[in-house]
Amino acid sequence: MSDKKDVKPQLLLVDDDQSLLRLLTIRLEGEGYQVTAVEDGQAALKKINNESFDVVLSDLRMPGLDGLSLFEEIMGVRKDIPVILMTAHGTISDAVAATQRGVFGFLTKPVDHEELRSLLQKALSQSVAAQPGEWAKEIITRSPEMLNVLDQAYRIAQREVSVLISGASGTGKELLANAIHQASNRRDKPFVAINCGALPENLLESELFGHAKGAFTGAVQANGGLFREADGGTLFLDEIGDMPMTLQVKLLRALQERQIRPVGSSKHVDIDVRIISATHKDLHKEMEEGSFREDLYYRLNVVNLKLPALKERSEDIPLLARSLLRQSAQRHQVSVSQFSDDAMQLLVKSDWPGNVRQLVNVVEQCVALTQTPVVPLHLVEQALSATRQSWPTLTEARDAFEQKYLFKLLKMTDGNVTRAAELAGRNRTDMHKLMKKHELDASDFRS
Structure with missing residues (x-):
């Protein structure tokens, strides 16, 4: 959950026109936004992967990664963030194509400031409305x-x-x-x-x-x-x-x-x-x-x-990783502030069989081992490899012991379920249920 209460809305501004970038930054900061301004789509993606934004305002026509392609990339990691596109070459077909693909809004340049303000407020209200409360x-x-x-x-x-x-x-x-x-x-x-x-x-x-x-x-x-x-x-x-x-x-x-x-x-x-x-x-x-x-x-x-698995909510991984990193750094009193871009990309792309619990362990290991303010890729690779062979949960360990115990018990009694139940201090019904749970057949143990 985002802790946006009493904090300026975070806006990512993307445009290859430096003069327009400066002008819009000044205007939007005057409106109360915290503005991060970048000049191309690739730089925007790096920011998206490492920081949290409430809304993205981007030019449509840019060299390299254009506005629509940037939107598609953003949706791959942050499906709920509103994206507004601007263009000096706006046509009805551009607007229709953009909105059909899920873009929140479309503005033509020169940008009408009242129209921009209204559209940003609507986008922000959608973003804030999606967030749960103090509970x-x-x-x-x-x-x-x-x-x-x-x-x-x-x-x-x-x-x-x-x-x-x-x-x-x-x-x-x-x-x-x-x-x-x-x-x-x-x-x-x-x-x-x-x-x-x-x-x-x-x-x-x-x-x-x-x-x-x-x-x-x-x-x-x-x-x-x-x-x-x-x-x-x-x-x-x-x-x-x-x-x-x-x-x-x-x-x-x-x-x-x-x-x-x-x-x-x-x-x-x-x-x-x-x-x-x-x-x-x-x-x-x-x-x-x-x-x-x-x-x-x-x-x-x-x-x-x-509850969905962590790999089913990949847009949450950067948020979780940054929050866990901040908490761990404070707890261990070390100066580590962020993941490198390639380290964060690896976190987002990983399968996470252990879900959030595994992510917690990965971040803890990274904080314990890093010697720089930025966690490098090789430490994330090392921590991921270590947690894939992670310590079992108590339930998993108990089940493994139970299966091994039953195997030895049935071997000792030559598959005599009554005798095995007596030695285990259980009745025959319980013994049969346990055997079924662990897929053990008494006949396999008879001489």
């Missing part, structure tokens, strides 16, 4: 797709409905959940988050519902649990697809009855929380395989919001 200040975006998600999020935040956020790991699901909380009537109450895949079943149950003193070994005092900690506010259940089936039943009952019963207690406690859940899994597939309850799915998925 989503942590989310940096100009992507139309992401802005559409935020628009939906704001509208549903006003209603007391459960929300399921889906999207790949690292796309910012918790950030969006917190933004929804901040936009809701519960914003003054707690926002509490837990990763359902990070804890074993008994600990997860205790964390969610609390426990009585002496409920189990080590329970030397009572614990209220996260439902009560989030009372009046929002409880965010991340990676809900990893929640064990037995706990899914208890969660469903709690949501239906709006009550919880702490572990080891006979008393029920009333709860008042809004549930936002998230997953990177395909829950429809999980339901078909019997590892996720259908009734719980429909209870949680009243509204579904899908």
Whole structure:
């Protein structure tokens, strides 16, 4: 999200006529714009890749990259930025062709100042209107797709409905959940988050519902649990697809009855929380395989919001990279201010399988290693290579361990599922589900 409040609108002015460039710069700065003036399309593209602008005002006929070609290039990285074209050779056909291709406006030279002022104000109002408010200040975006998600999020935040956020790991699901909380009537109450895949079943149950003193070994005092900690506010259940089936039943009952019963207690406690859940899994597939309850799915998925992968919002990469660079430089107290042009181009063109989380790691590595104010290309290449073999998430590590554990267990028991379940401390049904999850067949282990 752009933090434009109380800041001059940023305008990129492009024209190969130096005298007109100076004249328009003076006029527009007098109108309250922060003007960056360049003399050709290639210079404009470099600025677009490294800085944030609210509107572009460009000449149509220029040597090299003309105005329409510049517009097409801008749309490749910043689809939502309004572009206005000017020409001394204006014809109706030029204007029609430009507007049909998505150009915001078209002006003929000599430029009528009142017409220019009006068109710029309209373009600026479109750019500002697209930006979410204070409630989503942590989310940096100009992507139309992401802005559409935020628009939906704001509208549903006003209603007391459960929300399921889906999207790949690292796309910012918790950030969006917190933004929804901040936009809701519960914003003054707690926002509490837990990763359902990070804890074993008994600990997860205790964390969610609390426990009585002496409920189990080590329970030397009572614990209220996260439902009560989030009372009046929002409880965010991340990676809900990893929640064990037995706990899914208890969660469903709690949501239906709006009550919880702490572990080891006979008393029920009333709860008042809004549930936002998230997953990177395909829950429809999980339901078909019997590892996720259908009734719980429909209870949680009243509204579904899908976060796009970072490669699907490439226009946000320069904004995110610059913001992360600024934050990291401040945190580490180093003087690094920007990426080189070729380094930024590599960031924009990369696939980002780890999404925003991977971008954070890349920027952190660059800041840690750079010895100049400008991050060079080779450091970005090095950081990208390192993060492609990045440390697994806790869920990924747990799944890998689980598969290896089951393989050894079935090998030890010669594929005897009953014996393997006993050794694992699980029942046969659970064992079969785990084997199915990891595509293991008992017959493959029999002598």
